[in-house]
Amino acid sequence: MVNVGIISLGCAKNTVDSEKMLGILKNNGYNIVSDENDADVLIVNTCGFIESAKRESIDYIIEMGKLKEKKLKVLIAAGCLSERYKEELLKELPELDAVIGTGDFLRISEIINSTLNGDRVIEYGHADNFDDTNLPRILSTPKHYGYLKISEGCNNKCTFCIIPKLRGHYRSIKIEDLVNEAKRMVNNGVKEIILIAQDTTKYGIDIYKKLMLPTLLRKLSEVEGLKWIRILYAYPDGINDELIDEIKTNDKVVKYIDMPLQHSNDNVLKRMKRYTRRKNIEEIIKKLRQIPGMVIRTTFIVGFPGETDEEFNDLKEFIIEKKFERLGVFTYSREEDTEAYNMPKQIKESLKLKRYDEIMSIQKDISLKNNIKYIGCNFEVVVEGFENGLYYGRSYMDAPEIDGVTYIKSNKKLNYGEFINVRITNAFEYDLMGELM
Template identity: 45%
Template sequence: MKSKTLKKDKVNIITLGCSKNLVDSEVLSGQLQASDIDVVHENKKLDHNIVVVNTCGFIDKAKEESINTIFDQLELKRRGKLDKVFVTGCLSERYRADLEAEMPEVDAWFGTMELPLMLKKFEVDYKAELIGERLLSTPQHYAYLKISEGCNRTCSFCAIPLMRGQHVSKPIEQLVAEAEGLVKKGVKEIMLIAQELTYYGLDIYKKRELPRLLDALAAVKGLEWIRLHYAYPSKFPLEILDAMNRHDNICKYLDMPLQHASNNMLKAMKRNITREAMSELIHTIREKVPGICLRTTLIAGFPGETEEDIQELKDFLIEHRFDRVGIFSYSHEENTSAHLLEDNISQEDKELRAQEIMEVQQEISLEKNQEKVGKTFKVIVDRKESGRYLGRTEFDSVEVDNEVIINSKKKLEIGSFVNVLITKAFDYDLEGEVM
């Protein structure tokens, strides 16, 4: 595209929010690079002249961060450091009209499905033949693989369908080709992501086909770990567990957001499942896949939540002893069915409740980590920091889970696998020696 500078354009992409946004940014980067446009992610050098801010609109804190980031980039533009500021992603999809009025200095706004339109601003066309081609922003040895877009669920607290639309699965052949391309780039671990993994295939194959997809991906040579994120508990297809048992390269790891454990709250959240059914599912999963790591995500402070509901949630955590837990404070989102309810819990109380719940989980996490002392685990080496290597077991995903501090007298290659004897346990991390 033409800009006021005589230098060749250089585009910096800033990504906020979830891993699904990150994949969108990587796809945009791949398209720009294929059209001979210089592109970087999260550039610290400030030697670019165009910025694309890929925003998150999920909850209040994420929206605030997105807006502050846009303002920061507009300030750089006002100071003559940038020529153009473009905004895309979920916040732009959801609040474009309001944001355009508030920030007229932004050069263009795009929704979540408007990549071809954005490319027109760079005077290039969308290249359909590049499907699956991405310029990775992650370290070379791992990547996210988005298997579908959108969501058909009607959870009362969630605005994702408003921003991402209805569920659309990618064909198995396309995903296998994308995985093969990632392996050629050096990727050894892929994390399957979607708004809802277990719905995969219902739209294009007329039945749930995540197990068939897993079989196909497990056959990709060079793919050592396949990890599953964001499974919905209601009508969970148990065949997923059979696929996990069939293939050594499918991690015994499942991220299944439950959101709450009180039946009152589950009903108000429109989760289509009861506490009793969730308990039965958890027992079945652990019975079918011994040693599996279960991660879940919870919400504190939903409208009408009582102290009794919080106690039920704590009791549920103590009963089931999840390996990993994340928690959000409830965010009152416009145009969701929960927005019709009174947001009757203060932000301070929401955060206190979240803290109480995490204190229960912290103790469980420490106990589970202590059980690993004296055992040896296969660990992927993620990075070197302050003279020590940091990695993860198959039971830990990137950024959200435990890390292993690896003590080694020998130089280790980033992205390699090593066997580590665990010698120390902390609340959320482990330490060990290379065997």
């Protein structure tokens, strides 16, 4: 039997693709292994979004290529980097036996067979026609949570982003198919489902001709045994009153939203070709803040072409004023084949990094002050690990891997995936400390 392993890099959407590849391979008789040293065939599911992600993907391919000196027979690159640099990867990285684009992993079993017979394979260019609905899937996340990809591709025209060229146009998955997948996940032990897409708030616009995320939330909340539903990647231009009301009133939808804003200054937003402006953003935040306990996560880009000191100061003041509970910052990555690549007034890397440090310093103070307010409060926390004599887990305020954790003092043994009540006793810049109630 052939042993196959997958290393999944980049975003949660890639994680879902990797899980579906695993499902296809298992159904075709391959043995799935978690340790790359045991693999006869190894797939690196790559990210190609920004420069740092590209470097990480290439470094992994090179590192895994060294395993060919031992047991490994076949090394395959899949995902966004493969879709973007198909021929170049196969030419420049001789350790690769196959390159598979974002819309071609349905043929993963056949491709592996070909490579085991000595062929070098390249498959790409089908992102727009790709439909991965109802594929078998092996979850790679901890048993109590999983990601539900509700659409593929993107129709936005952000000038900094390459994703539409790599993932194709926006394609929603039918509600009934998503509900069925959610039921399968819950039957396998999942308690928290995390909705992902390139833009979750546009869900349904293509097949139902209207924004259907509120409807999807209602249908998912009817799944018996599901405890939490979390929304990631919610673009602000799709956040309407119906969605806000659904978040507020639906008990299974956690009061948390990941809303990538990218900037606060109208001139920069215009150059980015974002659909919202400062006034719209402030109105949405005001409405979201009316939901008791609401936590807003956002991301910003600093150093976008032409970003003046005045525009950057506007962003700093906006962040200080809005006091986001969770915030991430990227330095602008100049990506070929994007409109922003050829924009004038590109910003020096040293200035980008300086601006990044300024924002992160501001947010560190905001985050600590926000967290101090939680001392004495009680939260339901899902237990996820143990280190240095303390358990740790997440409350509704934290998404896995991107947000902080709550450390838990407990004299009794706690089970991973268990939901417990914790009283907060201390606060740090990004994490909380509490004791089992």
